[in-house]
Amino acid sequence: MKIVLENLTKIFPAMGKKGGPDVVAVDHFDLTIPDGKLVGLLGPSGCGKSTALYLICGLQKPTKGRIYFGDDDVTDLPTENRGVGLVFQNYALYPHMTALQNILFPLQNLKGRDKLSKEEMNKRAVEAAKLVQIERLLERKPSEMSGGQQQRVAIARALVKMPKVLLLDEPLSNLDARLRLQTREEIRRIQRETGITTIFVTHDQEEAMSISDLIVVMKSGAINQVGKPQDVYDDPANQFVAQFLGTPQINMFSGRIDNGSLYIGPEKVMDISCECDRTEVTVGVRPEGFEVDPNGRLTCDLRNIEVMGRDISIVSTNEASQAEQIRSIVNSDMDYGAIKDKVRFRLKPHKVFIFKPDTGERIRFTETEK
Ligand code: ATP
Secondary structure (H helix, E strand, C coil): CCEEEEEEEEEECCCCCCCCCCEEEEEEEEEEECCCCEEEEECCCCCCHHHHHHHHHCCCCCCEEEEEECCEECCCCCHHHCCEEEECCCCCCCCCCCHHHHHHHHHHCCCHHHCCCHHHHHHHHHHHHHHCCCHHHCCCCHHHCCHHHHHHHHHHHHHCCCCCEEEEECCCCCCCHHHHHHHHHHHHHHHHHHCCEEEEEECCHHHHHHHCCEEEEEECCEEEEEECHHHHHHCCCEHHHHHHCCCCCCEEEEEEEECCEEEECCEEEEEEEECCCCEEEEEEECHHHEEECCCCCEEEEEEEEEECCCEEEEEEECCCECCCCEEEEEECCCCHHHCCCEEEEEECHHHEEEECCCCCEEECEEECCC
């Protein structure tokens, strides 16, 4: 099921006389979610991810804009008629019911033409349980299951009505690190097997990047960028997106473009061609964008070398760095014992991004040889 959001906006009005300004939780969203894809809605806390999800499922009404499922305008349709399955962060299972009873529950509430026979309900519940691999736990109550198993029951409960759209709101937040990894792989597998268009809300960029076909990066209610995870990482639309994606974070420096050269502090680090000249800029360098080179043009003071097995992390400082430390990741094959007080880096141009300091807008450039 393709989903189209058209100029979707949700404003929460200020409460009372001293309630402060209105909150624009979702700000003129224009987005097409292709049929059968898993889309990660990603952004910092409070950026409007959950509100966007609630608008799509009909738990909240938009202030403006339309929502289409396929060719149907569902903007005014109640949640129960939209054919959506919902999974929340707290699995919200009924504690006194077994896993099977929890999964059966949405089917028992079907009325009229949709009403199913007992056999049909059981068949569907067992099928959903098999899909999430909990068919052996059906007689257990939630208190007798791990967090990951409970979350699978919640997913089976959302799937049992055969929804056209599956909406997941931070479904992994309550799980420990190992279970998070395992369950996110499970969600990916279930989505692939069922082909249900799925929207997955998270503030965890690594989580979104690892399982999504497409990510939507949000800031203050607005979409900043939509694309395949790798494309967005490699080609961020602005400084916010560049800083939001990637662990360790991109390193930011105060710099300058002058006469076709890019400077970080006083050092000329690259010759470039771009539309701007003689201007202050912010320079972002991904951790993997540094190469240790005795003739490198960026000189930093070495703080520490952290050995991580396959890679090493060089921690250094530079007056122009906007953070206390610069973190660069290099291959552990290099002879890092030779690095003493100063470390010189050559920058890989495709890992360097330049932004306007006031707006964070991207300044595109190409490296030139002088
Ligand atoms: P988190 O990751 O912390 O859950 P989020 O990105 O999902 O955050 P939302 O919960 O959608 O963000 O909230 C977006 C903004 O709308 C926030 O500023 C929030 O305070 C505000 N907001 C959300 N629900 C309401 C409401 N019912 N009434 C008033 N303001 C609200």
